[in-house]
Amino acid sequence: MPTNYEKLIERVNELDDLNKAAALMSWDREVNMPRAGAAERIAQMTTLSSLIHRLATSDEMGELIESAAAELGGAAYDSNEASLIRLLRRNYADARKLPADYVARSAAISGQAREAWVRARAEDNFAHFQPLLEQIVELCQEMAEYYGYEDEKYDALLDKYETNMKTAEVRAIFDAVKADLVPLREAVDSSPVKLDDSIVHQPYDIEKQKAFARYIAGELGYDLDRGHIGTVIHPFATSFSRNDARITTRWYPDFLNPSLFGTLHECGHAMYEQGTHADLARTPLARGTSLGIHESQSRMMENIVGRSRGFWRAHFPTLQSYFPEALSNNTAEDFYRAINKTQPSYIRVEADELTYNFHIILRFELEQAMLNGDLAVRDLPVAWNDKMQELLGITPPSDKEGCLQDVHWSRPGFGYFPTYALGNLYGAQFFETAVAQNPAIADELAQGKTNALLAWLRENIHQHGKKFTPGELVQRVTGQPLSHEAFIRYARAKFGDLYELN
Numbered sequence: 001m002p003t004n005y006e007k008l009i010e011r012v013n014e015l016d017d018l019n020k021a022a023a024l025m026s027w028d029r030e031v032n033m034p035r036a037g038a039a040e041r042i043a044q045m046t047t048l049s050s051l052i053h054r055l056a057t058s059d060e061m062g063e064l065i066e067s068a069a070a071e072l073g074g075a076a077y078d079s080n081e082a083s084l085i086r087l088l089r090r091n092y093a094d095a096r097k098l099p100a101d102y103v104a105r106s107a108a109i110s111g112q113a114r115e116a117w118v119r120a121r122a123e124d125n126f127a128h129f130q131p132l133l134e135q136i137v138e139l140c141q142e143m144a145e146y147y148g149y150e151d152e153k154y155d156a157l158l159d160k161y162e163t164n165m166k167t168a169e170v171r172a173i174f175d176a177v178k179a180d181l182v183p184l185r186e187a188v189d190s191s192p193v194k195l196d197d198s199i200v201h202q203p204y205d206i207e208k209q210k211a212f213a214r215y216i217a218g219e220l221g222y223d224l225d226r227g228h229i230g231t232v233i234h235p236f237a238t239s240f241s242r243n244d245a246r247i248t249t250r251w252y253p254d255f256l257n258p259s260l261f262g263t264l265h266e267c268g269h270a271m272y273e274q275g276t277h278a279d280l281a282r283t284p285l286a287r288g289t290s291l292g293i294h295e296s297q298s299r300m301m302e303n304i305v306g307r308s309r310g311f312w313r314a315h316f317p318t319l320q321s322y323f324p325e326a327l328s329n330n331t332a333e334d335f336y337r338a339i340n341k342t343q344p345s346y347i348r349v350e351a352d353e354l355t356y357n358f359h360i361i362l363r364f365e366l367e368q369a370m371l372n373g374d375l376a377v378r379d380l381p382v383a384w385n386d387k388m389q390e391l392l393g394i395t396p397p398s399d400k401e402g403c404l405q406d407v408h409w410s411r412p413g414f415g416y417f418p419t420y421a422l423g424n425l426y427g428a429q430f431f432e433t434a435v436a437q438n439p440a441i442a443d444e445l446a447q448g449k450t451n452a453l454l455a456w457l458r459e460n461i462h463q464h465g466k467k468f469t470p471g472e473l474v475q476r477v478t479g480q481p482l483s484h485e486a487f488i489r490y491a492r493a494k495f496g497d498l499y500e501l502n
Helices: 004-031 037-055 057-074 080-096 100-123 129-148 153-161 165-192 206-220 257-274 291-305 309-322 332-339 355-369 375-393 420-436 442-446 449-458 470-478 484-499
Strands: 227-231 237-241 244-249
Touching: 004 037, 004 057, 004 080, 004 227, 004 237, 004 244, 037 080, 037 100, 057 080, 057 420, 057 449, 100 206, 100 309, 129 206, 129 355, 129 375, 129 442, 153 165, 153 355, 153 420, 165 355, 165 420, 206 227, 206 257, 206 309, 206 420, 237 257, 257 291, 257 449, 291 420, 291 470, 309 332, 332 375, 355 484, 420 442, 420 449, 420 470, 420 484
Parallel strands: 227 244
Antiparallel strands: 237 244
16 A cells, blocks of 8 residues: 555656646747647646646645655655655645636736737837736736735745745845946956957858757757757757756857857756756656756856856867858957957847846846836836946847847746846856865866766756755855855956956
8 A cells, every 4th residue: 555655756746747748838839839829729738737736736735745744754854755845835835825717817828928929029019018918917916915925025926936035135136246246347348458259240050050059068968868959039948857858049140159158058957957866756856946046057057167268178179160161260269258258238148247147137126116016017118228228338229129038028927037147146156166176177177078067066956956945055065155256256257367357
């Protein structure tokens, strides 16, 4: 006769399979589905979301969780069993707060909003998206009330992506980042050294870009036997198991960065999922512990590794062999300097390391304003441009390059954007700790190799999946709470060298 825990695991496995089926529908919608299939896909995903919610919030599910918890008794905090019970209790309590009709309505509106966003972005016409975004904001406001909050409404939404993080904490961290980054950016702007990035703005054959993407992904550590690279409007990664973690990117015929660094970024996400322990399979533990920790892995691979001098000393000759007409007269140092040029830009995913965080602060502040009713959706384009001018000193020439550039606001996902900047900070803090514990990591990276770094990440972060909260994990791994200081040290050293500030 199965134990109470075994009965719980059986239900958990079923729910995980259903969630992965929903994720597969979403991935297919983004990558393969013909546009004409949108209405039916929205209906299918709404049905599946409602079914998952009904099963996950049933009285029976609650009883299974508590019966298993009682049976486990004093299981060690770090054990898979105790970790799963903690996560299930939290997820169950949260899910029970959302009425079934809200879940169905949210899924339906989100599907419609995505299609409206695609059209609005393609036609550079915010009016197509505005009515659906207004509904999305209302959904976020409802969600905040359902979840509840003590201090700020935004706390309720942020917590879904960065467990136990408060808006005030993020605001304080971002203020500290601005205080240190603004003088550094000003020093770069006034430096007589000017980096030339024309090397990446040339014709690059798309089929060759795809071939090189597969090469560099493998060199980074992404297991293509357990992965896949697809094409989308807005890059993302998703996993259906540790043995099926897929990435996507986009290809420009005259600009190399989007495909190259989109690939490296999404590889970081997928490698995290590929590294979760096999014992966590078919449970919600087999995921990254938070969006901020997840972004630490993608931003680390994209920037700390993928924009490092040693990485391109090793791999630039191969890049040259793919694109001899564009790169035959250049050196690895030319390329390194080009990909690290820092200057304000309109597009978040193409921003350099110094200006990227300002893009996130912009979205963080606008989300709060819309959520609190201080900013009407109809006024978003103007507010966006004003905030872009304030933080970066530039004004987008179009909404396509402004408030319509990201897909995230097509779903009730307020609270997500701050995790990108938090990921930069987590990533630098993890990397600094990794090198201190194993200096061979830096030696290998100087040769373009990631074996030692990936082994450290597997041991200290990846294998644990979602067993620990982000706060617990960063303290466990680095011995310190999250801080912006490692990132600032990294940025000052790197850009001080590039722009001769030291």
